[in-house]
Amino acid sequence: MDVQRLRVLCELADRGSVTAVAAALSFTPSAISQQLKALADEVGLPLTEPAGRGLRLTAAGQALVGEAEHVLAALARAEAAVGRLRTTPQGIVRMALFPSGARLLLAGLLQRVSAIDGVELQVKDVDMPPSAVPTLAADYDVVLTHRDEHREPQRSARHRIVPLVREPLDVALPPRHPLARHRRLRLEQLADEPWISVEVGWPIDDVLRSLTTLTGTRPRIVQRINDFSVTEELVAAGVGVALLPRWSTDDRGGRRLLMRELAGVRAARVVEVVMRESVAERPAVRAVVEALQDTVRAVTQPGRLALGSRDTTAS
Known part of the structure; x- marks a missing residue:
């Protein structure tokens, strides 16, 4: 053939x-x-x-x-x-990644890739639901995506999935919120709060739906915003509370937002790489994935907070 x-x-x-x-x-x-x-x-x-x-x-x-x-x-x-007979990988690697992943990882990734002679990384931030990942993998060599940890990955014999990190999702509150004195929050305490979520079918909304199934507590969603930086502004202004990723949220040391862990339930997104099997073996692609893994370790290692330190007020 x-x-x-x-x-x-x-x-x-x-x-x-x-x-x-x-x-x-x-x-x-x-x-x-x-x-x-x-x-x-x-x-x-x-x-x-x-x-x-x-x-x-x-x-x-x-x-x-x-x-x-x-x-x-x-x-x-x-x-x-x-x-591999060459001393270094060669070529252009095209990568699509979701915006908050870009916020967390892209600067460090580009610095690492710039040190690899012969490899050029071209990136595009794409607001992607899980259903769009296979099509993106047809257009890009590497797709950095995320999903609710309770949702199974979209397994395919034609695609290679490389898990990178489990990023916890915390409750973001405005600094003077009545619940600010608590270090950890139960969903029952948030039952009457207005929530800011994302569009239906996107990972954060999947998490809220999972929590509803697990706890029976249905959140009251007042706005659906896909841009986390906008959500941060709305939470800071007191419009509502939100689930936001722990390492890529700009809380400014608790001055802008307060991030509180959820008690009694696991809430997280899984960040992973998806590639066609036919491109995953390219030396340049492998080099970029390895640089991405190194970048993830650097921003999630114990004691390292990506965009701000966490307020640890006791409950």
Whole structure:
């Protein structure tokens, strides 16, 4: 089978339309259609079928995609074996990461990657729900994403997932809030508070929904804001309380916000890297992931607080 045709089929699985695949690979839609037809002729089975105004994979197409990714990964490993003969990794690595992850990690990551001769890191911050990660992994070499720790990762034989860190989520309060004297808070104490959350389906909202299921306490959400820096401003102004990530929130040592642990329940997001298997073996990609792991360790090590020290007023 022609490797390029297998790559086209994998792109169709990720992108969902011939037009999108053509745009990604810089071909015309008719050329992509011809590649798919030629591959089906090679296999001897239909690999796609009409679905509305587009195409979807048949059972044979889905099975072939799963195996094709292994073929592409093997080619990447072969290229990596040759690449290891060079003294340093080479090439551009494209990375997408969620905004608060960028706030926490990007400066340190760029400093580390700048010390790797021959590797250039190009980054884009993307406000991504978990459902968008597979498509982003088709466009970028490395996707830094996050999810509710109670949600299973989106496992796929075609993608490699590298867990980086479990980041606790704390309750953010305005400095003069009546509950400020408590070091830890139970959800029952927050039952009547106005909450600021994110859009439905995004990780922080998933955590609140999980906590509702676990405790039976339903939060009263008054605003849904995806930008944590805006949420910080609203909490500081007394608009409501919020769950915010411990290491990437700018509390300014308790002068701007008070961060309090939740008692009796586990609330955290899992930060992880998602990559196609076919790119994960590239030496430059491995070097960037290793730099990312080093950056995570630096900002989450005991005693190291990323953006501000925590007020530890006793309850």
